[in-house]
Amino acid sequence: MQNKKNPDLRNIKNEKKYNMINSIFRFKENSFVFKEVNNEMVLVPLTSNIVDMTNIMTLNETASFMIKVLDGKSTLKEICEKLMLEYDIQQDILEKDVFQFIENALEKNIVEEVFSNNE
Numbered sequence: 001m002q003n004k005k006n007p008d009l010r011n012i013k014n015e016k017k018y019n020m021i022n023s024i025f026r027f028k029e030n031s032f033v034f035k036e037v038n039n040e041m042v043l044v045p046l047t048s049n050i051v052d053m054t055n056i057m058t059l060n061e062t063a064s065f066m067i068k069v070l071d072g073k074s075t076l077k078e079i080c081e082k083l084m085l086e087y088d089i090q091q092d093i094l095e096k097d098v099f100q101f102i103e104n105a106l107e108k109n110i111v112e113e114v115f116s117n118n119e
Contacts, residue, residue, distance in 0.1 A: 020099055021080075022117035026072030028110060034067055043067070043110065057108075062087070066101055072114045076102065 027034070033044040033051060041064040043057040059067065065086065069079050080095055087094070105111040 024115035
């Protein structure tokens, strides 16, 4: 039996996922340099328009793809559909990875939400 004070965590996660899937995010390109260096994609933060070489982030192929498609126009649902065409992966696993990427990128101030569907 579900306690009203302790809602089922699965329901909260599913509701958060439902709300996030229709949200639109944008890579904060004015805050980072996104470049290929020695066959690796890196993000270098800018502080007052100066490159901060102490906080370089190396991205894997999927994260690089995500940065490229976070254009402030596509919903996460549309981005997941693009990723499904690029990679051979189950949809539920892909969506979980995309949501985790977005949460981490928000924490690190790499992306910003430009539209949220919190109905």
